[in-house]
Amino acid sequence: MKKLISIFLSVLMLASTSGVAYAQHFCSGMEMASEITFGEKQLSCGEMDVEATGCSENNVVGEDNHCCKNHITKIKIDDSFAKASFDLKINKAFVATFVSVFILKEVAITSAQKFFFADYSPPPLEQDFNILYETFLI
Known part of the structure; x- marks a missing residue:
């Protein structure tokens, strides 16, 4: 193009x-x-x-x-044409983020293995805090 x-x-x-x-x-x-x-x-x-x-x-x-x-x-043009110059300021944080997200596409932040806690039982309560502080939902 x-x-x-x-x-x-x-x-x-x-x-x-x-x-x-x-x-x-x-x-x-x-x-x-x-x-x-x-x-x-x-x-x-x-x-x-x-x-x-x-x-x-x-x-x-x-x-x-x-x-x-x-x-x-x-068809007329100006005789004073010149090559255009541009001031390009690159944000380094943006470029690093763009490369990591769109070019590398997969960044392993977490492990691929997932752990499920289906057999986990919570620890026993020493005291019932609702009765201790007398807070009840109505």
Whole structure:
């Protein structure tokens, strides 16, 4: 994924420094032609006459008139680009915890053998403390 992003950004930087532009040709408010060009290229819709409401009938499309317009969109970048630097502060306790929990995954804190006290009987009472202190649950 990192390689794909770096390739995309390098192609974008190459395209922006080489003068790539998107040129569109509009006649009577409608887009007639569009293409991706290197530099500014003037597009035309051919040698036909435009018969629109705002155009005079003797104007040819190739001439500079108010009926046909070229719109050019350039990719621009700042000339003062520089490699970004980051200050990375690593918390050592976090890294140690992360490694022990997610990378090592099993840390033997307790023994694997479990002891059950099923046969254990409690020691005998010397005195009954509830009667001695007269504390009864109601």
